[in-house]
Amino acid sequence: MSTNIVWHQATVNKEERRKKNHHSSAVLWFTGLSGSGKSTLANAVDRALLDRDVRSYVLDGDNIRHGLNKGLGFSAADRTENIRRIGEVAKLFVDSGQFALTAFISPFREDRDNVRALLTEEEFIEIHVRCSLEECERRDPKGLYEKARQGVIPEFTGISSPYEEPLTPELVIDTDRETIEESVMKVINFLEERGLL
Numbered sequence: 684m685s686t687n688i689v690w691h692q693a694t695v696n697k698e699e700r701r702k703k704n705h706h707s708s709a710v711l712w713f714t715g716l717s718g719s720g721k722s723t724l725a726n727a728v729d730r731a732l733l734d735r736d737v738r739s740y741v742l743d744g745d746n747i748r749h750g751l752n753k754g755l756g757f758s759a760a761d762r763t764e765n766i767r768r769i770g771e772v773a774k775l776f777v778d779s780g781q782f783a784l785t786a787f788i789s790p791f792r793e794d795r796d797n798v799r800a801l802l803t804e805e806e807f808i809e810i811h812v813r814c815s816l817e818e819c820e821r822r823d824p825k826g827l828y829e830k831a832r833q834g835v836i837p838e839f840t841g842i843s844s845p846y847e848e849p850l851t852p853e854l855v856i857d858t859d860r861e862t863i864e865e866s867v868m869k870v871i872n873f874l875e876e877r878g879l880l
């Protein structure tokens with residue numbers, strides 16, 4: 684535990700940064716099974732936002748685990764710590780006037796709700812990237828489900844580790860029924876309706 688630390692108030696504040704950017708800032712929290720389409724969708728939304736001169740950045744589970752969260756595994760405790768840290772990083776992005784697009788399985792409801800609690804109501808947008816386990820297994824883009832079924836990968840989400848679906852997400856995207864383009868437009872329309880863009 685750190686002691687004797689005092690918060691230093693920043694000189695430039697979030698509202699000033701948002702005004703300069705001509706848009707608001709928030710976290711788009713994509714959650715879903717491995718292979719459901721989180722990374723694909725987050726990156727496609729990132730591109731659509733860039734095309735609109737909106738500042739955004741993707742934080743992706745696989746990539747973050749190569750650096751910042753290297754050393755964390757897939758036990759429940761490590762997944763909780765993974766999501767806690769990403770929640771804090773995403774909050775920094777919001778403070779910097781940008782959109783953070785996070786693509787983590789984030790299987791536990793409580794962990795996602797803890798991130799929500801770090802932000803205001805408008806700043807946390809939970810997007811359930813919904814896709815049946817059967818379809819995710821059929822896609823198996825990295826061959827991980829096959830390994831999980833063989834018992835080579837333990838504690839694999841959906842197979843040997845739980846996924847708790849969001850109860851009241853801001854958005855649900857059915858990637859086994861919609862095209863990527865349709866899903867992207869759904870997210871962009873939502874941001875416009877909320878007055879965030």
Ligand SMILES: Nc1ncnc2c1ncn2[C@@H]1O[C@H](COP(=O)(O)OS(=O)(=O)O)[C@@H](OP(=O)(O)O)[C@H]1O
Pocket residue numbers: 716717718721722744745748757761762763765766786787788789790825827836837838839840844
């Ligand atoms: N045991 C186990 N369970 C689930 N996923 C596994 C596992 N081992 C490795 N992988 C790969 O790690 C990616 C998930 O990392 P996350 O940081 O998103 O997971 S979590 O939110 O902490 O649960 C996940 O990436 P995505 O497929 O993009 O979801 C997998 O490629």
Ligand SMILES: Nc1ncnc2c1ncn2[C@@H]1O[C@H](COP(=O)(O)OP(=O)(O)O)[C@@H](O)[C@H]1O
Pocket residue numbers: 715716717718719720721722723724786822824857858859861862863866
């Ligand atoms: N509507 C859709 N949205 C997102 N991905 C889709 C969709 N339809 C098919 N896919 C495919 O599903 C796979 C999802 O993989 P990925 O984005 O890596 O998922 P995740 O990040 O959730 O593990 C990709 O191969 C992608 O092309």
